[in-house]
């Protein structure tokens with residue numbers, strides 16, 4: 001299998017992590033991979049905020065029913081839409097999604113597990129208040145990251161046929 005195909009196929013959401021912090025240079029490379037995502041007009045409408053440390057993470061975790069995942073992860077990456085850079089909401093949000101996927105795939109390639117958390121957006125305003133993030137930035141996702149402490153699930157997908165319109 002080709003390396004890219006392998007990463008795409010074998011990446012699974014990981015929800016249990018070892019306590020050790022990911023290497024800082026790896027984190028930098030992973031975020032840089034995020035920034036190489038395509039975006040409309042190449043406007044690169046994303047911002048990242050790292051949340052680490054038990055106290056800070058445990059408080060972030062309070063904003064989602066998936067609190068255990070954040071509590072358990074050594075690192076949470078908050079991904080924002082940069083509204084100042086934005087030009088078309090649909091396209092900009094899709095670009096941020098592509099950025100998140102790059103992060104997940106490259107983190108997987110480097111041996112880390114990640115989980116894309118969306119449920120926390122139900123309390124987006126409260127999260128942003130807690131993070132003291134600029135009102136120009138809108139939370140799009142939280143990604144938990146760390147060395148996996150569980151075997152990756154097999155993963156399930158519908159057959160390709162299901163998705164192809166005639």
Ligand SMILES: Cc1cc2nc3c(=O)[nH]c(=O)nc-3n(C[C@H](O)[C@H](O)[C@H](O)COP(=O)(O)O)c2cc1C
Pocket residue numbers: 011012013014015066069115116117118119120153155156
């Ligand atoms: C937009 C989005 C939001 C998600 N939100 C959550 C979440 O809040 N909690 C969670 O445990 N997983 C969340 N996931 C992960 C999905 O459950 C997971 O990607 C899906 O079940 C497929 O499994 P896989 O990632 O292992 O292939 C989210 C994924 C996406 C793309």
